[in-house]
Amino acid sequence: GHHWGYGKEDGPSAWHRQYPVAKGNRQSPIDIIPNEARRDSTLGPIFLKYDQCRSLNIANNGHSVVVEFDDSDDRSVVLGGPLDNPYRLKQFHFHWGGKGCEGSEHTVAGVGYASELHVVHWNAVKYKTYNDAAAAPDGLAVLGIFLELGDDHRWLHMITDALYMVKFKGSATDFKGFNPKCLLPSSLHYWTYLGSLTTPPLHESVTWIVLKEPIVVSEKQVSAAALNIIHKTFPTV
Numbered sequence: 430g431h432h433w434g435y436g437k438e439d440g441p442s443a444w445h446r447q448y449p450v451a452k453g454n455r456q457s458p459i460d461i462i463p464n465e466a467r468r469d470s471t472l473g474p475i476f477l478k479y480d481q482c483r484s485l486n487i488a489n490n491g492h493s494v495v496v497e498f499d500d501s502d503d504r505s506v507v508l509g510g511p512l513d514n515p516y517r518l519k520q521f522h523f524h525w526g527g528k529g530c531e532g533s534e535h536t537v538a539g540v541g542y543a544s545e546l547h548v549v550h551w552n553a554v555k556y557k558t559y560n561d562a563a564a565a566p567d568g569l570a571v572l573g574i575f576l577e578l579g580d581d582h583r584w585l586h587m588i589t590d591a592l593y594m595v596k597f598k599g600s601a602t603d604f605k606g607f608n609p610k611c612l613l614p615s616s617l618h619y620w621t622y623l624g625s626l627t628t629p630p631l632h633e634s635v636t637w638i639v640l641k642e643p644i645v646v647s648e649k650q651v652s653a654a655a656l657n658i659i660h661k662t663f664p665t666v
């Protein structure tokens with residue numbers, strides 16, 4: 430149909446037809462090559478102020494599972510690093526692979542990960558609404574966290590257990606009291622670059638902050654999630 434997806438006809442290689450910015454000069458994701466990354470001594474550490482965060486719901490938008498937050502004030506923000514001011518926490522979501530295939534969007538020296546978590550924040554200092562910020566060059570800051578396979582992640586089950594409640598595209602359910610701090614690795618060392626949304630409308634509005642240290646999740650946790658999402662919302666590819 431006219432909507433975008435990940436199939437042969439409506440997937441990333443076709444997005445440029447409806448979203449010409451796909452051929453822009455700051456499109457994400459990219460392959461991060463650590464040996465070519467420049468150390469910028471003017472960049473300090475990032476700070477994540479999530480203690481007062483208020484998660485609202487978990488939803489299946491047909492492309493991913495999203496956990497949304499109350500962003501009506503500056504209760505939860507990311508600041509520091511490359512950012513000139515605090516960016517307000519809006520939502521987080523995952524990019525799962527299909528059965529057994531790597532789902533991460535960014536790669537590191539050509540190597541993909543099982544999945545990738547994106548924590549999305551917007552510049553409420555400069556822009557009145559998320560919509561405005563999402564279309565502005567300094568509007569969004571997205572924290573990218575790689576998921577690699579190993580032991581069970583002790584908190585990810587809270588997400589994967591809720592997936593059966595949002596099996597179908599367009600479904601949502603209450604999801605209160607979840608703090609994304611529990612999904613962070615021990616180190617906040619990062620790569621950063623100016624890029625874009627990785628899905629349509631592909632706006633070139635994202636300051637990417639990709640953490641170097643992945644979190645560890647089990648095959649069971651990823652495959653349950655991926656299977657659920659792929660099986661229930663994507664047309665058979």
Ligand SMILES: NS(=O)(=O)c1ccc(C(=O)NCc2cccc(F)c2F)cc1
Pocket residue numbers: 547549559560563564571625626627628629630631632635
């Ligand atoms: N994968 S990612 O982290 O790069 C990413 C983050 C957010 C969005 C998003 O908000 N889309 C819907 C949306 C809603 C309002 C205004 C928008 F421009 C818009 F894209 C898309 C991709």
Ligand SMILES: [Zn+2]
Pocket residue numbers: 522523524547627
């Ligand atoms: Zn994403």
